[in-house]
Amino acid sequence: MKKQFFLSTLGFAAIFALTSCNQGNNPSNTTSSNSGSSSSGTVTVVDAEKIVAEGQFEEAKLTAPPNVPPPIGNRKAKKLIVRMETIEKVGELADGTDYTFWTFDGTVPGSFIRARVGDDIEFHLKNNANSTVAHNIDLHAVNGPGGGAAASNAAPGKEAVFSFKALNPGLYVYHCATAPVPEHIANGMYGLILIEPEGGLPPVDKEFYIMQGDFYTKGKNGAKGLQQFDIEKGIAEHPDYIVFNGSTRSLLGNNALQVKTGEKVRIYFGVGGPNITSSFHIIGEIFDKVYVEGGSTINEHVQTTLVPAGGSAIVEFTPTVPGDLVIVDHSLFRAFHKGTIGKIKVTGPENPNVFKAHK
Amino acid sequence: MRSLVTVILSVLLLSCNKVTDTLIPQSGNWVDTVYPIVSEKKMQLIDAGSYKTFFGKDSGSFVQVKSFYLDETPVTNKEYLSFLKKNPQWTRSQVLRLLADTGYLHNWQGDYEMPANAAPDAPVTNISWYAARAYAKSVGKRLPTIDEWEFVGAADQVSKNASDKPEFVDYIVKSLLKRMMYLKPVKQEAANFYGIYDMYGMVWEWTEDFSAVMITGDSRDDKNANEGLFCAGSAATTQDLKNYAAFARFAMRGSVRANYCINNLGFRCAKNIVE
C-alpha cells in the first residue's frame, strides 16, 4: 500500500484568512463580498453568472506598477486570456540594499489585471525556467478552490492554465499560495486584480497602482548588500522594511507620482503583507471617496483607511493646491524608519482660496 | 462546493497516479531494455532508524526506515553520459516524448555532448523521472523513497537528526534562495553525518514515490496536515520551523509529473542491502 502525502494548497492560502481553524462557523464565503453593498448598479453574483462573454478570446493588457490598464468603460463582457510569469530576481529593496524577490512578471507588486463582471478569464501562469521553486496563484477574485492555487501550481519551466468567470465586482489581491506561503508572499508574490462592475467605475483623470508589503531581512534595516529572507523575523512579525511597491524608493524622487491640480485621482491600493496591515493615509489630502475594503460600499471624506493584509481599498481625491502630497502608512514609525513613504507632486496655480501660508 | 473540489481533484490525482504507476509505455520499435553500465559511484550505508514525518496522513508519527545505501552525491553529467553511450534510446534525439518532455537534456550540446555552461561533475538535470529510473536500473540501483530521502535529509554535519536546531532550519531555508547551483560541480559543501553531499541548495531530487504528494484543494480532507500545520502551528516551535523548510520540497514534488524535465531537478540513486 502506497503512502500518500497530502499537500493542501487551499490550506496554505487559508492561513491568511485566520479562519482556517474554525471554518465550520462560516456558512459560505462565495458571495460575502457583495453583502452590505450600498452602491447602485451592482449586479448580484447570480446574475453575473448568467452574463455571456461574447466573441473570441483576447489577450488582456496588463501593466507594471504604478500604472493601471485603461478602464473597461461600457464594453460588454468578453473572453480574456491573462498571461503571467513567475520570476525570481534580485532587485533593489532600499538604497544600497538588494533582495532576491519572487515576483509575478518581474515586479513587486505583480502586473495589474483589469476585467469586468461577467468576463470569462483563461489564466495562464508560467513559471520561469530559472526559478528555484514551484509557484502558483490564488486570486481573491476567483470563486473556486483555492482561488486557482491548486490548478495553477507550476514547476520551474512549466505553465498551468485554469479558467474562471468574474462574478463579484471589486479590487482583489492575488498572491502565490505555494508552500511555504508566507515566504512566497514575503518575497513579493502579490498583486491586484480589478473587476469592474457593468458600465465601469466612474471616469477619473489619473489612476495609480500601489501595494504595501513587509520584508524580513537577515541584516537590520539599512544593512547594505544582498539581504536574505529571515524566517525567524517573519514568524515574529518583525519586519525590517515595510514599503510601497517593493522598494523604499519606488515612489520617491524621479519615481514620485505626478498630477495636476483639479485632476480627479484614483489609487488602487492593496496590502500584500504577509503580516502587516496599513493605516493608509495621504498627508495633505482628504479622500473624497473610499471604496471600503475594495468592495462596493463607498465612504466619503475619509482621512485614513485601514487596509488588512490580503485586502485592498480604492481611494479618490482631487488635489486643489500645488505642492507635495506624502503617501504613508500612518502607523508612522513605519513611514519614517521602515519605508512606507511615497510622494505625489501636484503642479498647478496657487489657490489661496483653499490654502495660504501667512508670513 | 466542497464536494466539487474533491471531484475535480480526484480526477486530477487519479490521472497523475496512472502515469507513474504504469511501467515504461511500449511504443513502436523503441527499446525499453536498459543496458547495464559500470559505475564507481561511492555509496554510503544508512543505518535503519525512524523519523518524525511532518507531512501527510502520518504527520507527526514516526516512520521506520530500513537500512539502505545511498549515492553520496547526485548523479553527474559525466556519469549520465556513460549511461547514454550504452543506452542510445535515452539520448535527446531518440527518447520518447511520453517519457521525457521537450526539456529533456535541452542544455546539452548534442546527444553525447555535455552542457557547455555546466561542469561535467555538476548534477545532471533536465531529467525525467522515467530517465532517472532507467539510469538507476542500469547501475543496479533504484531511486530513494520520500521517506528515505527525508530521513537522510534530517541530518546535519554532526548529527542524524538536526530537526530541532534552528540554525539547520535556517540553512535549509537559505538554500532555497541559492540560484543556478546546478551548474556547479557536486560536493560544494561538507558532507552530512552519513557522508552524503548536496542534499540542499544544489538541485531538487526525484524520489521513487514523488507522485504520492498530492495537491488537494481542501485541507479539511486531511485533518492532520491542516491542524498540525495551521492551528497548532501558530506557536512557533522548532518543529514547526522544520516543517516550514520541508514545505518547499513537498510543494516541488507536488508540482511535477513523471515526464517533466526541469533545470534544477536531478536525482541520486539508492540500493537495498542484500542479506
Ligand SMILES: [Cu+2]
Ligand atoms: Cu510563489
